[in-house]
Amino acid sequence: MDFKLENSINKHLALPKKFGVELFIKREDQIHPFVSGNKYRKLKYNLQEAKKECFKTLLTFGGAFSNHIAAVASAGKRFGFHTIGIIRGEELKNKINENSTLRFAQQNGMQFKFVSRDEYRNKTSEDFLSRLKEEFGDFYLIPEGGTNPLAIKGCEEILTHEDKQFDYVCCSVGTGGTISGLINCSKPSQQVLGFPALKGNFLQQDISKFVTKSNWKLIADYHFGGYAKINEDLVTFINQFKADYNIQLDPVYTGKMLFGIFDLAKKGYFPKGSKILAIHTGGLQGIEGMNALLKKKNLPIITTN
Known part of the structure; x- marks a missing residue:
């Protein structure tokens, strides 16, 4: 039992040279139109x-x-x-x-x-x-x-042999299943960074149930107030990212993660020469509903074309 899938590719993103790092994004959002990432x-x-x-x-x-x-x-x-x-x-x-x-x-x-x-x-x-x-x-x-053990087994297939070149693997975190799979299949030399979309520190304990490695960390500074919370700064970032790289980000998960990665890179969090892989986990179907809420609040909307 399987879907007809497109291959997931890693796309290089040209960052400002002053960041001193290389960033790639794994396009898991493109593997299927409705059951993506x-x-x-x-x-x-x-x-x-x-x-x-x-x-x-x-x-x-x-x-x-x-x-x-x-x-x-x-x-x-x-x-x-x-x-x-x-x-x-x-x-x-x-x-x-x-x-x-x-x-x-x-x-x-x-x-x-x-x-x-x-x-x-x-x-x-x-x-x-x-x-x-x-x-x-x-x-x-x-x-x-x-998220359950079978889900984590599936998420362990996100990283490929070619991905061993990366020093950091980054993903957004909801229930913890995706990052658990990434941790389990990561190399000892890699650091896995999770960017929670929810407030609270309960995820640390949830993830620990499914992993035995210690090469991971949650960065809880980019949830923008909690699950599905969003502000004008995040909308601006998502729209600018789309204009710069022609990649659509969702506002609940991947948009917050990439905002965090860019902010950390600006602040010098990553050592010079680091290679970073960000996982695009899909979720684009939710943009229409988010834009409806943004319009009600008279806030800028997320550009989709």
């Missing part, structure tokens, strides 16, 4: 396992603009699974057509259950999952964000 990597072995165990239904969790929800819906349709999304926020029930992510997921056959934020916090409890099985029947459970 780390979402493909996380789902690959989970879908194989679901098929092997003869499950007909996939059930997962996500918020209003979740890349994961969109990816599971698209992958489910491609491989013949019924998909169910448990969505955070009861107020979204009557706003599906106003939300580009939920609209896309529904068009790909996903069935929704909207729950309150308080109820959503119990998504991993046995009682909550039992009630979902009573309501929907048997299903293959994929956690919020897709």
Whole structure:
């Protein structure tokens, strides 16, 4: 079971010479139009396992603009699974057509259950999952964000033999699955840097459950206030990056990571001559919804053409 994929390539980015480093970006966003980047990597072995165990239904969790929800819906349709999304926020029930992510997921056959934020916090409890099985029947459970051991196995395939040349491997961090896979397949000489998109220090503990190496670090200075938070500085950076390199960044994950890498390079964080690889994890489907929110706040929007 596999998608028809484009090859992931490393593109060199011309940085100001004063930075003294080389930066490349791995275009994981280009491997599939709808299940791109780390979402493909996380789902690959989970879908194989679901098929092997003869499950007909996939059930997962996500918020209003979740890349994961969109990816599971698209992958489910491609491989013949019924998909169910448990969505955070009861107020979204009557706003599906106003939300580009939920609209896309529904068009790909996903069935929704909207729950309150308080109820959503119990998504991993046995009682909550039992009630979902009573309501929907048997299903293959994929956690919020897709992170589990099979997801990490998929993310371990992001780096190739050619990538051993890099001194630093950088990625954005949501639930910790992608960086865990990168750490597991990194070389001892490499440092893996994670840029959390969420506030809080809980990710350190979550990642430590899946890795044994110590060549990694979380840089928590570039979350812009928390998950899906954004300001005019970040929009300006994303738009300038698009103009300079013809690469679209998403505002929730990859945009924040690249903002952080550029800022660290300016401040001399990386030793002179360092080679840095940034992983583009996709997530571009969320730009439409983010732009709608930016317009409501009378803020500049993210350029997409």
